[in-house]
Amino acid sequence: MRVLHLDLDAFFASVEQRDKPSLRGRPVIVGGIGPRGVVSTASYEARTFGVRSAMSMSEARARCPHAAYLAGRFAVYREVSEFVMDQLRAISPLLEPLSLDEAFVDLGGSDLPDLSPGPVRKLADDLRATIRARTGVTASVGVASSKLMAKIASEQAKPDGMVVIEPGAELDVLHPLSVRALPGVGPATAARLARLGVKTVGDLARITEPDLVDLVGAAHGGMLHRLARARDERAVSTERESKSISVEDTFDRDVTDPTLLAALVTRLAEKLAERMNASGHSGRTITLKTRLHDFTTLSRSATLPAPTDDPRTVSRVASRLLSEIDVTGGVRLLGVGVSGLSDWVQDDLFGTEPEAAEDPGERSAGGFVGVRTDGASGEDAPADAVPSDGDRAGDVRVGELLHETQAWVPGMDVVHDEHGPGWVWGSGLGRVTVRFETAGTPPGPVRTFAADDPALSPARPHPQALSE
Template sequence: MTTRSEPSILHLDLDAFFAAVEQRDKPSLRGRPVIVGGLGPRGVVSTASYEARVFGVRSAMPMSEARARCRHAAFLARRFDAYRKVSTVVMDQLRALSPLVEPLSLDEAFVDLAAGEHPDLSPGGVRAVGERLRTTIHARTRITASVGAASSKTLAKIASEQAKPDGLMVIEPGTELDVLHPLGVRALPGVGPATAARVARLGVRTVGDLARIAEGELVDLLGEAHGRSLFRLAHGLDGRAVSSDRASKSISVEDTFDRDITDRALLAGLTRRLAEKVADRLVRSGHSARTITLKVRLHDFTTLSRSATLPGPTDDARSISRLAVQLLDEVDTAGGIRLLGVGVSGLSDWVQDDLFSAAEGSEQPPTDDADDADEGDEGDEGDDAGDLDAAVHSAGRWVPGMDVVHARLGPGWVWGSGLGRVTVRFETADTPPGPVRTFAADDPELSGVSHLQEAD
């Protein structure tokens, strides 16, 4: 059924990751509902703690709905610096197991144990590896992880989902279909709401139902590639390899606005700012890019993308900004823009500068690669949202959850702010729950210490 005879593909997923880091670093929030995400009127939930999930709060839910469902939760902005530090520790532990690690996000990755030095890849041996990994990660980060292992990537991910939270599941070879077929069809990769609705016309509710549909019928319904892929997955056939070069195929930054923006000059300025952030990340990562993409979500939630490809790779902020603004000129903004994003792809580790100095005065436009509408999720974003820490401070805005330090009272975090005041709870991951104090928002003894990143 699968290409392997041992459960040597491991999938790790950190439990309620952003919220778990916040509860670790803020002792007063341990055991309480915590919701992390965009705090503006159009913000969406990035992560909800398990205490908040009891009330029906889920990732990608509008923050307004999350507040209605769980009013007593702590609502916090995201701290990507803190999350990256934990992620780095975890990924280092995974790379100690095998040179083949495929990160999917800050908190999730596949590992090919067969590429590492593991003499025993029997179900028992793999289980021992998984338990040691979970123990080590918790000891070093104080964050829990769920781990699944199986003979394919699909089954390994399903195993980690079933092990949540803070568990381990190894699917033994030969039992894959016993685990797979009772599951809802959306457990398979590539099956979202639209595909699930289409196969439901054939009476398909579970993966087992899908496995009983002829391959040709699925191809007729879903198209050649998608139909054949789902047919194979429904029968436990997944030969996809763990790929260690998955990371850094693209870089993107986006912002969701509290109100629809129609002013083209303002939109152009925001586009340039996003493009500069993308260019900065390119430089810091040692990459350059050929394709620049502008993402726009209109007032009616229609999402458009416009892409163009340059004659050679660049990491120059001016080139990226200029092209991104040109792409913006192709979009009708009269009805208002609620989200704006700039991304780059086609990454290289070299820059051909002379192409761009020549292109400055060239009348030949870059090639247009895409002009498509898509159905983006409201919470869709790159691995990094835009770093708004400078904007937070320049506006005198103290965002709930952000790290601060007081000259006399030491480190803490913003509990809340408004009416020219900011309330801080003074505690850290290594202290008991601390006292709460309120200061003037412009108190010279209080300063922020983190680079807060927020897109919504």
């Protein structure tokens, strides 16, 4: 009884419902608003229509056309997350955050003298009550003897519940579940197991380890053999350092103009450098990710002789990598990433640039690929590869494609000189519609303004969050 898993319920959507009274009890979907956007979080009301995370926004709109579709306010989500993680650290310093809304805690590091079910239930109840009272969102909690079972317990507790799996009851809970409940079992592995008649974890537990190794490989087969028997010795890890930092964007339309693509790479490199500076990191391996018009995904990587966080260096390398890819058919996604992270920078990097390499196996969707190449000196990218500082039209186009210059996005906080604080319901055709309400008010009125109305401006978030 030493591992606790906490998961905030439909986190992004719940925060939006908290801060927007008119959306409480209604379907809310948060994610990319553009035609190629993807769902980040769907409220439980939206899930009844089949909307799920990672679903395309176009499919979500077809399934649930009457939902509120919001772009998200990550500064607010981060504030709530930091409070929740602080509450978990107060219980035990042995904390393993998995994302903004999910974490494991090793209760062996807590002050609880007794880790039997009674005291653990009280601790979890108090934790959930504190989170609800202080943030206005709910959490589901699972407690068990291992990370595997604690995660399964929290899934069974959803939404807004708690499940404690007592020692000795693990197999009774685990074996009736689908094999997809185990980490590392995705659709492809589940399909291969189904051909052996394996549908539940109990079915899997009857397969010998050699047979599993033959089917899915040594490491994966051995892991599944252990997990199917509830044998999970993974420790709660307090050191989950970033292995890479990246930025990417999917364009609403395929981009074919080489000059515009080079300008987009430059801007992404600048954003990546901003993230590195904010986190205190530098990196050696620069990677460019491109998804072409036919969904082929290619990654090119190059390694510098020493770490950098300089946007000019990152941009120069990324632009060189872009020049090695045939983009004549159009590009739907670009990303720039850095790995080989360090917390120091060697200044004497200028004039030294590696040659690019392609992972020959990277021909399908996937993440950044780190391929080391030997450094070789080279010249800067051509000066005409990106728009000049005076090319305002080019800057605007880059901003539009990277979704930086759209003034009024659904869900964003605004304030009007006469009507006060509110949030954007929708915009288009030179107009913006605002609902004037906050977390501490009743559902408010809706009014429409010209998009350039000088009385209307973006505002800092105004939720009644983290109340005393």
